[in-house]
Amino acid sequence: MSQPESPRREAVPALDAILGKRFDLGSDGFVRVVDYMGSDAAIVQAARISYGRGTKKSLEDRGLIRYLLRHRHTSPFEMCELKLHLRVPMDAWRQWIRHRTASVNEYSTRYSVAIAEAQVTPPDQWRLQATGNKQGSEGLADEIAGAELTRREAELQALAREVYEERLEQGVAREQARKDLPLSTYTEVYWKIDLHNLLHFLALRMDAHAQQEIREYATLIGEEIVSRWCPFAWEAFRDYRLEALALTRIEAEVIAALGAGDSAAAEAVLKEAGMLEAGKKGLRRNRERQELEEKLGRLGMACPWKEDRAQAKEAP
Amino acid sequence: MSQPESPRREAVPALDAILGKRFDLGSDGFVRVVDYMGSDAAIVQAARISYGRGTKKSLEDRGLIRYLLRHRHTSPFEMCELKLHLRVPMDAWRQWIRHRTASVNEYSTRYSVAIAEAQVTPPDQWRLQATGNKQGSEGLADEIAGAELTRREAELQALAREVYEERLEQGVAREQARKDLPLSTYTEVYWKIDLHNLLHFLALRMDAHAQQEIREYATLIGEEIVSRWCPFAWEAFRDYRLEALALTRIEAEVIAALGAGDSAAAEAVLKEAGMLEAGKKGLRRNRERQELEEKLGRLGMACPWKEDRAQAKEAP
């Protein structure tokens, strides 16, 4: 461990190549890499201090990184640090700031006049309320409704800016004049976070259930930035986190029973877990069973109880 | 340390007396205590584990708490926990959430329709931009200007709500419909924090430089809640943090010189620190010197260099 290391900072040429470059998003947002520390090699270096001298040659870097990520040995990933410059609507920033393990410096609308731009929604981008998921969206408004929604948005954003500027002209303090700015107003931020916590952020915000606005930022950060910075960690993250499939105890028991061809046993597990109760028409809706069914679908397995229900419906 | 303690949870009757009570603020805000853990006694109990058995009787509780706070032995204060229910404008919440060491559950405008109320500014409450401090306010707009500002605020808030409700009627997803809500819209939060981090929050947000809106919340939390919950800690906090006076190395050297009646030495210190440079008319403006002058004022000491300047001005 005490061997001299070469007296240069670790650099990642693929990331250096995009340092400072603006990746644009939304009507006026962007993400830029300002600085970074570490790389795949730094993860390995930190992990190996745990193993002491003797093991340096025994594991290859990629394999070690994959092992660490698979087994949630998270501390070596904290040894890498990324600093981004973001331009993001305040509405998305309200979600972003909930991740508490980052360092933040934000554009101050106490000190400076608020950024003029607000996020603009084009007529074909108004999403409809999801029916199944109370906090999601699905489908789009038609273009005629969309055009009217966009027209009204422009009207509101214009009035909001007009009122803001009137206040400034009247000498109202910036800290108070801003009080009615719309959440769509852009803010800018320096955001610094370590790789472990960044991957946690990405796992939550690249998820299909994340709101589209922040999901676009997260996806860009993952696919354009992390993939260049720490390619082994990024690959492992996709294989072991993003595209992983978590089975609960109940699900594992059901799958074991189904694998053994014993669907009665599978149904018994579900019944004990209260996931197979009869309703007025066939099975009662049960969210946990739906989740299981989706996982079985991904594993290419049939759900005997669904067939039962289908048969029940077909019966005269 | 291993002595049995009485098998009841520590309770604070003075805080129990206001549990759940709404303290109102602003046009529609409030703070309520939902739950708490610990008390002055818990601070003492935790501190004493460090001291082992023998010292239990040797220090009195109040004195120990004052000692701990004065010397920034912060960990025993982490042993107390407070959970509040807040209703606060999103604009103030944007500042509040920057304190990362708390636990938060916020009202979701993805899941539910946004709270109807927005913070309303009365005609006599429009603050003017401070001239000396780029991020502060001082003085108030006159009533005529104020009335017009309030009228325009109402107009903007009404349009914003109207547009929001149109979107919901058109079936737009709540997560997107909210994008142009004004920052003055109220949100509600469960906010849980330990006493050490709460005192840090209060020190920053009760400060005269904090924005008035959040300062009112912080002051209420301190004076109405912490004062009842942990009265010794609260008293110590006021004596040793809120009303303390921090002198820099330079300031301490200047005061020592002034105390010894050696104003030449005092000025030499200032000069070496670059705080006494001549401008076109008398001394050049220097923020650090202004801070020193304010502290000398509080200590009842005169500034010889100011007299020089006064004389300089009077000179023909």
Place this chain on the structure above:
Amino acid sequence: MSQPESPRREAVPALDAILGKRFDLGSDGFVRVVDYMGSDAAIVQAARISYGRGTKKSLEDRGLIRYLLRHRHTSPFEMCELKLHLRVPMDAWRQWIRHRTASVNEYSTRYSVAIAEAQVTPPDQWRLQATGNKQGSEGLADEIAGAELTRREAELQALAREVYEERLEQGVAREQARKDLPLSTYTEVYWKIDLHNLLHFLALRMDAHAQQEIREYATLIGEEIVSRWCPFAWEAFRDYRLEALALTRIEAEVIAALGAGDSAAAEAVLKEAGMLEAGKKGLRRNRERQELEEKLGRLGMACPWKEDRAQAKEAP
């Protein structure tokens, strides 16, 4: 959300019943509950602020808690807080303190004379180095070797205490006299943590790969304390975390292929992932494939490639 709540702190009678009670572990360790805040009901209360008024009746408490834990909606679990008094060998404490999201007050051996007791290992409790896992143990030393190891341990612990006391008698400062105390020396701690972070601690430290000493503490905290405090959360934690089965992308693809009866496809996935390379005798050792094989075992599924290997061995 603004409905009045009953002005009493939430209490959990099942936990009150063991408040202050010592649960003993190891040769001289213990765990005691000192205080707590919240309960299953507090998790639900915090989650529901996100959902606003309308949904109060729509979900039952147990179901909501299970949903939250299954989907890693972690913030409501932070609303519960537990304070323990621990007596634990310094060696185990060195692992424990790595969990950074807790509050800690530890017995000070700068201030007080070190605790006299050290952890004693009985002759039948010396564990042997695991061969497969470089950081684990398996099996026990035989009694004769064990007796000698225990005798030598006693000799070393006695000398260490003797030297420590000689130093104190010579007037050496406690902060320095302690420098050669064995890691087996007990320390005492007040340890306060929220339920979310406690469950994370338990997931890591109740795991079969955790060191036995800390695993015993973690298991006791889970089974004796959390189970009484928040029974719904504890049950959900067991079903969805402790006994869950995480499948990687590669594993899910292999299982889908096996479920469809297509073992050639399963092997193709493994080959592409570099998990099925030939060695000198049959398949080359591959840790990720071993993990998959264990998971297939739990799911009651056969590994075609293992049969191949078995056949290869039997071939003349």
Place this chain on the structure above:
Amino acid sequence: MSQPESPRREAVPALDAILGKRFDLGSDGFVRVVDYMGSDAAIVQAARISYGRGTKKSLEDRGLIRYLLRHRHTSPFEMCELKLHLRVPMDAWRQWIRHRTASVNEYSTRYSVAIAEAQVTPPDQWRLQATGNKQGSEGLADEIAGAELTRREAELQALAREVYEERLEQGVAREQARKDLPLSTYTEVYWKIDLHNLLHFLALRMDAHAQQEIREYATLIGEEIVSRWCPFAWEAFRDYRLEALALTRIEAEVIAALGAGDSAAAEAVLKEAGMLEAGKKGLRRNRERQELEEKLGRLGMACPWKEDRAQAKEAP
């Protein structure tokens, strides 16, 4: 804010010059810089995003850094990150790890054989227990006693290593064999922390009340590393934190009274604060008054109440 920045990472030649260099401490410890991110310029860059475009030229870097540190605007200092490789006795590491805002990878004695070296105390380095401060030391043991203490230390450390190696030879698992290693055993760590939290660590651990062992590490990190890395921040830290003088409300009132020549008023303040109570012989010992007296000493001010006491003693 959106101006392109030059697409190179900020580098600090003065720190690059010592990258990887071992700074030795104690009998076998060291500190090495492994990597870093940011510099004085990064602090300024982050602070300026708050101020928006217009203010770039208006403040000079050094002045801005000093202003930020003086006013505890801490977030820009979080934008700099340092990674060190440490070799430190476990006893000092037990204090070090209490700082929770750092990232850590430690040498694993579960995985590898423990480091052979333990910290050795030379005969002339045995510190005596302080009488005034229960957790400090003052003065040294004489050489004859010191020689004997060192001889006994060597005896104990040798037996501890012998027993450890016997266990390994008997096949005892490393995770258990280590249980009686002395706290003086060295460990190695990769330790990564941002500049704000590092300065907080240094403020506590460079303090005269910190234990000498960790104080030596902290002082080295400050004087050899931070001073090269961020010289403006380091200078400001010394002027405004390390050598600052914090006056409590009570102390400020006393000094104001003394400055006005009104020692009766000064004594009245002290009396009201319970800091001037009479004991059997003169004034009763009071820690807070002692602290005030030390501060008055630094400010070159006399304590009227001490003179009283002195006179009282001289009286027949």
